[in-house]
Amino acid sequence: MSNLNPKIKLNKKENINIDKIYSGLLQGDRFSLGKAITLIESTKPTHKEMTKKLISECLKTQKDTLRIGITGAPGVGKSSLLEKLGMYIIEKGFKPAVLAIDPSSNISGGSILGDKTRMPELSMSENAFIRPSPAGKNLGGVAKKTNESIIAVECAGFNPIFVETVGVGQSETAVHSMTDLFILLIQPGAGDDIQGIKRGIMEMADIIVVNKADGENIINAEKTFNQYSGIISLLPEKESGWKTKIMMISALTGNGVKELWQIITEYENNAKTTGYYRKNRKNQNLSLFNEYLFNNLIEIFNTDPNLNSLYTETKKKVETGLMSYYDAGDFLLKLLTK
Amino acid sequence: MSNLNPKIKLNKKENINIDKIYSGLLQGDRFSLGKAITLIESTKPTHKEMTKKLISECLKTQKDTLRIGITGAPGVGKSSLLEKLGMYIIEKGFKPAVLAIDPSSNISGGSILGDKTRMPELSMSENAFIRPSPAGKNLGGVAKKTNESIIAVECAGFNPIFVETVGVGQSETAVHSMTDLFILLIQPGAGDDIQGIKRGIMEMADIIVVNKADGENIINAEKTFNQYSGIISLLPEKESGWKTKIMMISALTGNGVKELWQIITEYENNAKTTGYYRKNRKNQNLSLFNEYLFNNLIEIFNTDPNLNSLYTETKKKVETGLMSYYDAGDFLLKLLTK
Numbered sequence: 001m002s003n004l005n006p007k008i009k010l011n012k013k014e015n016i017n018i019d020k021i022y023s024g025l026l027q028g029d030r031f032s033l034g035k036a037i038t039l040i041e042s043t044k045p046t047h048k049e050m051t052k053k054l055i056s057e058c059l060k061t062q063k064d065t066l067r068i069g070i071t072g073a074p075g076v077g078k079s080s081l082l083e084k085l086g087m088y089i090i091e092k093g094f095k096p097a098v099l100a101i102d103p104s105s106n107i108s109g110g111s112i113l114g115d116k117t118r119m120p121e122l123s124m125s126e127n128a129f130i131r132p133s134p135a136g137k138n139l140g141g142v143a144k145k146t147n148e149s150i151i152a153v154e155c156a157g158f159n160p161i162f163v164e165t166v167g168v169g170q171s172e173t174a175v176h177s178m179t180d181l182f183i184l185l186i187q188p189g190a191g192d193d194i195q196g197i198k199r200g201i202m203e204m205a206d207i208i209v210v211n212k213a214d215g216e217n218i219i220n221a222e223k224t225f226n227q228y229s230g231i232i233s234l235l236p237e238k239e240s241g242w243k244t245k246i247m248m249i250s251a252l253t254g255n256g257v258k259e260l261w262q263i264i265t266e267y268e269n270n271a272k273t274t275g276y277y278r279k280n281r282k283n284q285n286l287s288l289f290n291e292y293l294f295n296n297l298i299e300i301f302n303t304d305p306n307l308n309s310l311y312t313e314t315k316k317k318v319e320t321g322l323m324s325y326y327d328a329g330d331f332l333l334k335l336l337t338k
Numbered sequence: 339m340s341n342l343n344p345k346i347k348l349n350k351k352e353n354i355n356i357d358k359i360y361s362g363l364l365q366g367d368r369f370s371l372g373k374a375i376t377l378i379e380s381t382k383p384t385h386k387e388m389t390k391k392l393i394s395e396c397l398k399t400q401k402d403t404l405r406i407g408i409t410g411a412p413g414v415g416k417s418s419l420l421e422k423l424g425m426y427i428i429e430k431g432f433k434p435a436v437l438a439i440d441p442s443s444n445i446s447g448g449s450i451l452g453d454k455t456r457m458p459e460l461s462m463s464e465n466a467f468i469r470p471s472p473a474g475k476n477l478g479g480v481a482k483k484t485n486e487s488i489i490a491v492e493c494a495g496f497n498p499i500f501v502e503t504v505g506v507g508q509s510e511t512a513v514h515s516m517t518d519l520f521i522l523l524i525q526p527g528a529g530d531d532i533q534g535i536k537r538g539i540m541e542m543a544d545i546i547v548v549n550k551a552d553g554e555n556i557i558n559a560e561k562t563f564n565q566y567s568g569i570i571s572l573l574p575e576k577e578s579g580w581k582t583k584i585m586m587i588s589a590l591t592g593n594g595v596k597e598l599w600q601i602i603t604e605y606e607n608n609a610k611t612t613g614y615y616r617k618n619r620k621n622q623n624l625s626l627f628n629e630y631l632f633n634n635l636i637e638i639f640n641t642d643p644n645l646n647s648l649y650t651e652t653k654k655k656v657e658t659g660l661m662s663y664y665d666a667g668d669f670l671l672k673l674l675t676k
Contacts, residue, residue: 289663
C-alpha cells in the first residue's frame with residue numbers, strides 16, 4: 001500500500017471524532033478520507049451509526065461530480081487503463097479516485113494484487129485516491145458501502161470517481177446503478193462467449209473500449225471493433241439520447257487515452273445539458289431506495305423469530321406452485337403489519 | 339365475439355358457485371372458463387375473494403403445459419401468425435389458448451379489433467380459446483390477472499397457452515416473466531429503431547421470427563434475417579442452454595409455420611429434459627412473489643393514512659439526494675413494523 005492512500009486501522013481505544021473526520025474531508029485531507037472509508041467498511045454497530053452521521057453530513061455538500069463505472073473480464077486491462085487515464089487527467093488538473101469492487105475476492109479490505117502493482121504511478125500520486133472495496137458475498141452490502149465511499153470521496157474533492165468491477169458477476173449491475181457513465185472494456189477476441197461478458201452488460205455500456213490495440217494485436221482489435229460496431233449500430237438510442245460509442249485503445253502505449261477522455265467529456269456535457277445527468281441521479285437514488293426497502297423487508301422476514309418459519313414455509317409453497325404468489329404475499333404482509 | 343368464446347356477464351342477482359365453476363373447468367367447459375375469467379377480471383372485492391378460492395383449487399391440478407409469450411410491434415402480424423399456428427396445431431390434436439394483453443388500449447374487456455376479425459378461423463374453433471385481457475394502466479394488476487387467467491385456462495385443459503402482447507411498453511417483460519418460451523416477431527425493415535423494439539426485448543427472445551417473408555418482401559426479409567442472425571451469433575448462450583434461433587415466416591401464406599412449431603417443440607423438449615422448465619417456473623413464481631411483496635409494501639406506504647405523508651416526504655429527500663437511501667429505508671421500515 002502506498003503511504004499516500006492510507007488504510008487506517010481504527011484504534012479500539014481511540015475516540016473517533018466524526019466532526020473532525022468531516023472537516024478533514026472538506027479540506028481534502030487524505031488521512032481523514034482513509035479513516036472515513038475504514039469506518040464505512042466496518043461492520044461494528046457503533047461504527048455503522050457513526051457512518052450514518054458522517055454520510056448525512058457529506059450529503060449536504062454534494063457536487064456535480066462524474067461517476068464512471070468501468071467493467072470488463074479479468075485480465076482485460078482495467079487497471080492499466082485507469083493508470084494511464086488517471087495520470088492523463090491529473091495533468092489536466094483533475095483529482096481522480098478509483099474505487100474497485102472485486103466480488104470474487106474474499107480477502108477483507110483489499111484486492112489480490114496490491115494497488116502499487118496494479119496502478120504503480122497513480123497509487124503514488126498525491127492527486128489520486130485509490131481504494132479497493134472490501135469484498136464479500138453480500139453484494140447488497142458491498143453496493144451500499146461503495147455508495148457511501150463515493151459520497152465520502154466526493155466530499156474530499158475527488159472527481160471523477162472511477163468505480164471498477166469485474167464484469168462476470170452481478171456487481172456490474174450494481175456499479176451501473178450508481179454511476180453516471182458506464183464503460184465496458186473488451187479485448188481482441190472471438191465474441192462475447194470467450195470474453196465471458198454477461199448478457200445485458202453490452203446494453204448498459206455507454207462507451208465500449210477495445211483494449212490491447214497494439215503490436216500484433218491490432219488486426220484482431222480491428223476485427224473486434226468492427227464486430228461490436230455492427231451490433232451497436234443496431235441498438236436503439238439510450239434514454240439519455242446517447243448512442244453507445246466504440247473505440248480502440250492501448251493501455252500499454254497510451255494510444256487512444258486522450259480520445260477516450262474526449263468522449264467521456266462529450267458524454268458529460270451532453271448529459272448535463274439535456275438534464276439527463278440530474279434525472280439519472282434522481283432515478284438511481286429512487287431505485288437504490290426501493291431495492292434497499294425490499295431487501296430489508298426480506299431481511300425482517302428472514303430474521304424475525306415470529307415470522308421466519310412462516311416465511312420459509314410460504315415461500316416454498318410459492319416456489320412449487322402450491323400457493324399463488326399473491327395469496328402468499330397478502331398473507332405475509334398482513335402478518336407484518338398487524 | 340364468437341359464441342364459442344363467451345364473455346359471460348356476471349349477473350348481480352346470480353349466485354356464483356365456485357365449486358360449480360371449478361368442476362366445469364375440470365370438464366373443459368368453455369362456459370365455466372368464460373365465467374372464471376370474468377370473475378378474475380372483476381374488481382369487486384367479493385369477486386376477488388371468490389377468484390382467490392378458485393385459483394387455489396386450480397393450482398392443485400397443475401399440468402406441465404407450455405406457456406408461450408409472443409411480442410412484436412403493432413402491425414407486425416402477431417394475430418395472423420397465431421391464427422395460422424393455432425389452426426396448424428389444432429390439426430395435430432392440440433387445444434391452444436390465446437390471452438392477449440394490450441396495455442395501450444383502455445377499452446375494458448376487449449381489444450380494439452374483435453377476435454373474429456383478428457383470428458377469424460381460430461376464434462370459431464371449439465378447440466381454441468381466445469381472450470383479450472382487460473387493459474388498464476396498472477400493469478401489475480394486468481400481470482396478476484393474466485397469471486390467474488393462465489391458471490384457469492390450463493385447468494380447463496388448454497395447451498399451449500399463447501400470451502400475446504405489443505412489444506412497445508413494459509408488458510413484454512411481464513409476459514416474459516410468466517411464460518416458458520418467448521417469441522419476438524419482427525418484420526422486414528431497417529433496424530430496431532424503426533420497428534420500435536425496446537432495448538432488452540431481443541435479449542429475452544428464445545425465437546426471433548421475421549414475418550412477411552412473402553412476395554416482394556422476401557429480399558428485405560432475408561436482409562433483416564441476416565442482420566439479426568449476426569447479432570444473435572454474438573449473444574452468449576442463455577441460462578437455459580438454448581441459443582436464440584431466428585427464422586423467416588409468412589403468416590399470410592403459412593410458409594414456415596410448420597418449422598416454427600418444430601422449433602417450439604425442440605425448445606420444450608430441451609427445457610423439460612434439462613430440468614430448466616421446472617427451474618424456470620420455480621424462479622418465476624419466486625420473482626412474481628417478490629415483486630408482489632414489494633409492490634404491496636409500497637401500496638401500504640402510499641395508502642396508510644399514518645404513513646402516507648411521511649413516505650412521500652422521505653422519498654422526495656432521497657430523490658434529491660438530501661437523505662441517503664438506507665437511512666430513509668431504515669426509517670420507513672421501522673415505522674411500519676413498530
